[in-house]
Amino acid sequence: MKILLVEDDLDLSGALSRVLAPLGHQLVCCADGMEALVMARRQAFDAIILDLGLPTLDGLQMLQRLRDGATTTPVLVVTARGAIEDKVMGLNIGADDYLAKPFDLAELQARLNALLRRSRGEEDLSCGNLRLDRVTGIFYNDLRPLDLSPRENALLKALLRNRGQAITKEALREQVFGSDGEASADAIEVLVHRLRKRIVGSSAEIMTLRGVGYLLIDEAIAGKDD
Structure with a gap:
């Protein structure tokens, strides 16, 4: 699976890469909101892991532009913003799931896999x-x-x-x-x-x-x- 990881915390980005790469996922990492928006529009990704606090373009703004442009790639939002209004706003804009920092890497992996299954119309046993x-x-x-x-x-x-x-x-x-x-x-x-x-x-x-x-x-x- 080809996944776009949009995260400006390089330590977290590296940790996610080490967890997801051995599972067969191809990770494309980006630390800039505007650059990630261009990549998401030009390339086909199976899923996007999106942080909200990004330089040049906020994660919510990026998500809004993606959905306005009819990009339907599943998006898992990960953010330190714990306020319920931020979560509701993200889901209303078009996020498929939401995970607040700090989180367990196993939980992120499970949520990402569930997102990928739903996007392919598959169900777990x-x-x-x-x-x-x-x-x-x-x-x-x-x-x-x-x-x-x-x-x-x-x-x-x-x-x-x-x-x-x-x-x-x-x-x-x-x-x-x-x-x-x-x-x-x-x-x-x-x-x-x-x-x-x-x-x-x-x-x-x-x-x-x-x-x-x-x-x-x-x-x-x-x-x-x-």
Whole structure:
């Protein structure tokens, strides 16, 4: 993804570059509002991360001119201005999301990914607060990324695709182990046991349906139905 980062704080700009570049994003950095406006009009970007306190042209003014010129690139505003009126003004002008400084880099990453998904009409796979980010392929418990092995990742993805529906051990074995004929149904049981420990703290629960298989549900919703 090609992202225009408009930020005059060079330390923050460098930190964002170090976080986003390894995820496959191509970052174009600019510290001047007028220069960034010209770049945003002449080049195609997948998203813009926009600070408001900029030299030569204020971030809100830049955003206004972009929208007046029919530029629809998704814009994530990041600013030290915490007043609610600034936030409302930015959203009314055409910002797609707003993040107040100081912020956690993981939260900015999550908000940016959500912005990119919405712009492409994609939705995450989720169950309660357990979510698969389609852009990065990373699972999150709220904003906390989960450290999963490749097979744990494949198992959770299969369960999420069938959330709310029973899925057999054999179907899971095929999706997780593929053509590995040595993998047994017992291997799935071991993997499910490990995965349950990984998702502790989320509202998602892996239920065992004896003689059938497994079921991934949102405990919060299931509790309301009781």
